[in-house]
Amino acid sequence: MLKQIEGSAAVAEAVALCRPEVICAYPISPQTHIVEALGRMVTDGRLAPCEFINVESEFAAMSVAIGASAAGARAYTATASQGLLFMAEAVYNAAGLGLPIVMTVANRAIGAPINIWNDHTDALSQRDCGWIQLFAEDNQEALDLHLQAFRLAEELSLPVMVCMDGFILTHAYERVDLPTQQQVDAYLPPYLPRQVLDPAEPISIGAMVGPEAFMEVRYLAHAKQRQALDLIPSWAEEFRRIFGRDSGGLTHAYRVDDAEIVVVALGSVLGTIKDTVDEMRTGGTRIGVLGIGCFRPWPTAAVREALQTAKRVVVLEKSLAVGLGGIVSNNVAASYAGSPDRVHTVIAGLGGRAITRQSLHRLLGQAVEGGLEPLTFLDLDHALVERVIARERGQRRSGPIAEGILRDLGVVAARAG
Amino acid sequence: MSYQPIRFYQTGTFTVGNRLLPDEQRSVQANMRRTNSLNSGHRACQGCGEALGARYTIDAAMEATQRQLVAANATGCLEVFSTPYPETSWQIPWIHSLFGNAAAVGTGIAAALRVKGRHDVRVIAQGGDGGTTDIGFGCLSGMFERNDDVLYICYDNEGYMNTGVQRSSATPPAARTNTTMPLGQSAGNRFGQGKYLPAIAMAHDIPYVATATVAELHDLEAKVRRAMEFRGARYIHVFVPCPLGWGHDSAATIRIARLAKETGLFPVFEAEGGRVTHVSRIKRKLPVEEYLRPQQRYAHLFRDPPRRDVIERIQQLADRNILRYRLTDGVERRA
Numbered sequence: 001m002l003k004q005i006e007g008s009a010a011v012a013e014a015v016a017l018c019r020p021e022v023i024c025a026y027p028i029s030p031q032t033h034i035v036e037a038l039g040r041m042v043t044d045g046r047l048a049p050c051e052f053i054n055v056e057s058e059f060a061a062m063s064v065a066i067g068a069s070a071a072g073a074r075a076y077t078a079t080a081s082q083g084l085l086f087m088a089e090a091v092y093n094a095a096g097l098g099l100p101i102v103m104t105v106a107n108r109a110i111g112a113p114i115n116i117w118n119d120h121t122d123a124l125s126q127r128d129c130g131w132i133q134l135f136a137e138d139n140q141e142a143l144d145l146h147l148q149a150f151r152l153a154e155e156l157s158l159p160v161m162v163c164m165d166g167f168i169l170t171h172a173y174e175r176v177d178l179p180t181q182q183q184v185d186a187y188l189p190p191y192l193p194r195q196v197l198d199p200a201e202p203i204s205i206g207a208m209v210g211p212e213a214f215m216e217v218r219y220l221a222h223a224k225q226r227q228a229l230d231l232i233p234s235w236a237e238e239f240r241r242i243f244g245r246d247s248g249g250l251t252h253a254y255r256v257d258d259a260e261i262v263v264v265a266l267g268s269v270l271g272t273i274k275d276t277v278d279e280m281r282t283g284g285t286r287i288g289v290l291g292i293g294c295f296r297p298w299p300t301a302a303v304r305e306a307l308q309t310a311k312r313v314v315v316l317e318k319s320l321a322v323g324l325g326g327i328v329s330n331n332v333a334a335s336y337a338g339s340p341d342r343v344h345t346v347i348a349g350l351g352g353r354a355i356t357r358q359s360l361h362r363l364l365g366q367a368v369e370g371g372l373e374p375l376t377f378l379d380l381d382h383a384l385v386e387r388v389i390a391r392e393r394g395q396r397r398s399g400p401i402a403e404g405i406l407r408d409l410g411v412v413a414a415r416a417g
Numbered sequence: 418m419s420y421q422p423i424r425f426y427q428t429g430t431f432t433v434g435n436r437l438l439p440d441e442q443r444s445v446q447a448n449m450r451r452t453n454s455l456n457s458g459h460r461a462c463q464g465c466g467e468a469l470g471a472r473y474t475i476d477a478a479m480e481a482t483q484r485q486l487v488a489a490n491a492t493g494c495l496e497v498f499s500t501p502y503p504e505t506s507w508q509i510p511w512i513h514s515l516f517g518n519a520a521a522v523g524t525g526i527a528a529a530l531r532v533k534g535r536h537d538v539r540v541i542a543q544g545g546d547g548g549t550t551d552i553g554f555g556c557l558s559g560m561f562e563r564n565d566d567v568l569y570i571c572y573d574n575e576g577y578m579n580t581g582v583q584r585s586s587a588t589p590p591a592a593r594t595n596t597t598m599p600l601g602q603s604a605g606n607r608f609g610q611g612k613y614l615p616a617i618a619m620a621h622d623i624p625y626v627a628t629a630t631v632a633e634l635h636d637l638e639a640k641v642r643r644a645m646e647f648r649g650a651r652y653i654h655v656f657v658p659c660p661l662g663w664g665h666d667s668a669a670t671i672r673i674a675r676l677a678k679e680t681g682l683f684p685v686f687e688a689e690g691g692r693v694t695h696v697s698r699i700k701r702k703l704p705v706e707e708y709l710r711p712q713q714r715y716a717h718l719f720r721d722p723p724r725r726d727v728i729e730r731i732q733q734l735a736d737r738n739i740l741r742y743r744l745t746d747g748v749e750r751r752a
Contacts, residue, residue, distance in 0.1 A: 056555055056559030060524075063521030066521075067521065071526040073528065075525070097512075199487065204513075205512040206513035208500050209502065
C-alpha cells in the first residue's frame with residue numbers, strides 16, 4: 001500500500017509488521033518518533049503481544065533487549081548519537097552473546113560540541129562491535145531493511161543495526177510502499193533462538209572465557225558476519241518475489257560500467273551524488289557511483305568488482321577518523337585493486353553541513369582534472385579555522401574553540417549550508 | 418509470614434534446631450530435594466559469604482517457584498567464581514551480561530516471559546555491592562521505578578573484592594581497602610553520608626524490601642520465599658562477609674555476620690510498600706569493637722594508641738541504626 005508518511009513512521013510500521021515482542025524506548029533525537037509511534041501501537045493494541053518498556057537510559061535499553069532476546073523474545077530498540085555511545089558496552093555485549101537484536105540508528109553527529117544533525121560518526125564508531133550494519137539510501141529502503149534485518153539477525157544469531165540518516169530520512173515525508181502483514185509473515189519466519197533461558201533446559205550464557213577459547217569465539221563472530229555477504233544477495237530474489245521490488249543488498253552500483261571515476265558513499269547523500277553524476281555524464285565524464293548498503297560485514301568482493309574500471313575513487317564520507325582522515329575510505333582502499341593513492345577521501349556533511357550539487361560539481365571536477373587532494377574537507381571554511389589558530393597562537397587562555405568560532409561567525413542559529 | 422513461637426534454641430547461638438520445626442518451615446538446604454542450584458566445585462574462596470548467601474538464596478527461590486527460575490548476574494566475584502567453562506556451577510538458566518546491567522537484563526527476561534505468557538517462570542537479578550550500589554545503580558533504580566517483576570539480590574561484601582579489594586559506595590567508614598589505605602593520619606575509608614540501598618529501595622515504594630545476613634540463613638530463606646509471594650520489583654540485601662577482603666579467619670564468616678547484626682551496624686528487617694513491617698531485634702547488644710577487632714581491615718584502629726575517636730564514631734552509627742530501626746525494642750515488631 002502506497003502511503004505518504006514520515007520516515008520514522010515508515011520504520012515504525014515496518015518494525016511492527018515484524019511482530020517484535022519486546023521494545024525498549026529511550027528518547028534521543030532524531031530517533032524518537034520511531035519509538036513514539038511503536039509505543040502508540042502497543043498501547044492501542046495494534047501491536048500485540050508486545051511489551052513496550054520505557055527505560056531510564058540507552059544502556060538500559062540495550063540491556064533490556066539483551067535479557068529479552070536471551071529469553072527468546074524478538075527484541076527491538078532505536079537510538080542515535082550519544083545514545084549509541086552510552087549503550088556501547090551493551091552493544092558489544094549483545095554481539096558477543098550472539099543475540100539477534102535489531103536496532104535502528106538515526107545517524108547523528110557525536111558531541112562535543114553537541115550537535116543534533118546528521119552524520120555517520122555514531123554508527124561508524126561502532127563498526128567493530130560485531131553488529132551487522134546496513135545503511136538506507138531512502139525511506140523505502142529504510143523500511144525494507146528492517147524486514148531484512150530481523151531475518152538476517154535471526155538466521156545468523158547476530159544483532160543488526162539499520163542506519164538511516166537522522167532528520168534527512170527520519171523526518172522526511174516520502175511515499176513508501178507499505179507491505180501487508182501477510183507478505184511480511186511469508187518473508188520472516190517466527191524467531192527460533194539458538195540459545196534460550198528456559199527452566200526446562202537450564203544453560204549458562206555469558207560465562208568467563210579465557211585464552212584457550214576466546215580467539216575462536218571471536219573468529220566465529222567474524223566468520224558469521226562474512227556469511228551475511230552470501231545471504232544478503234541470495235535472499236534478494238525472494239524479497240523481490242514477495243514484495244515486488246529490489247531493496248537492500250550489499251552495494252548499489254550506478255553507472256559504473258565504464259566509469260573512470262567512481263564516487264563511493266553511504267546513505268541518503270547518494271541521491272544528490274547520482275544527480276550530480278547524471279549531469280556530469282551529460283557533459284561526457286565517465287563517472288559512476290557506488291553506494292555501500294552493507295558496511296559491516298564489509299563487501300570486499302562487491303566493492304572490488306564495482307571499482308574495476310575506476311582510475312580514481314572518491315570516497316565521500318560523513319565521518320572522520322580524527323588524526324587519520326577517512327573511515328570508509330580505508331575500507332575502500334583495502335578493496336581497490338588499483339593503487340591506494342588513487343583513493344581520495346572527502347570528509348563531508350559533518351554535523352549536518354549540507355552537501356550540495358554545486359559543491360559536488362566543484363569537487364568532482366577537481367577529481368576529473370587530477371587535482372583532488374588525498375584528503376579534502378568539503379566546504380571547510382578555511383578563514384574561520386585560521387582565525388582560531390591565530391587566536392590560539394596569540395594567547396594561552398584562548399577559550400573554548402566551538403564558542404570562539406560561533407562568536408567569529410556572529411550567527412546565533414545553526415545554518416544548514 | 419506465619420511464624421510459630423520457637424522454644425528450642427541451640428545453646429549460645431539462638432539458632433533453632435531444624436528438626437523441631439514443622440515441615441513447611443524447615444530449611445530448604447536441609448531438604449534432600451534441594452536443587453543445589455549453585456553447585457559444588459566452584460572457585461570461591463574458603464569461607465566466602467557470597468557463595469553461601471547465593472546458594473541459600475537461589476535454592477530457596479527455586480523451591481518457592483517450583484523450579485521455574487531464571488537468573489541474571491552482574492559481573493563480579495559470584496559470576497567469576499561460578500562460571501569458568503566448562504565448569505559452570507549453575508544448575509538454573511543463568512545469564513551474565515555486564516557489570517552494570519543485571520537489573521535491566523532481568524527486566525528484559527521478565528518482559529519476554531510476560532509476552533510469552535510464562536507467568537509461572539520468575540526472574541532473579543543478582544550482583545555484589547559494586548554492581549548494585551555503584552555501577553548498576555541506574556538500571557536498578559529504573560527497574561524499581563517501573564516495578565518490573567524481578568527480585569534483585571545484592572550480596573554486600575562492602576567492596577570490589579573481585580578486582581582485589583577496592584572501595585565501593587557500600588564500604589563502611591574507616592575500613593581499609595586498597596583504595597582507602599590507612600596511611601599517616603588517615604583512618605581508612607572516609608566517613609561519608611553513606612548510600613544505604615535498602616532505604617533507597619524502600620523510597621521507591623516497591624512491594625518488598627528485606628535485609629538478611631549469612632548468620633541467619635533460615636531467615637534469608639524465609640525472606641526469599643516471602644519475596645516470591647509478590648509480583649513486581651523486590652529487593653533483598655544480604656550481608657556477606659569476605660574473609661579475603663576483610664581480613665578475617667575463613668571460619669569466622671558467620672560469626673562476623675552475626676556480630677554485624679548484634680552490634681547494630683547491619684539492621685535486619687523487612688519492609689512492604691516502603692514501610693518497615695518486621696525487625697529482627699538485637700538479642701544481646703554488643704559494642705562495635707567486638708565486630709571491628711577480628712577484621713584486619715580495621716586493624717589500624719587498634720594500634721597503639723588506638724583510634725578511640727574513630728571507633729566512637731562507628732559506635733554512633735550503630736546506635737543511630739538501633740534507634741532508627743528499633744533494633745532493641747522489647748518485642749519483635751510485625752505488621
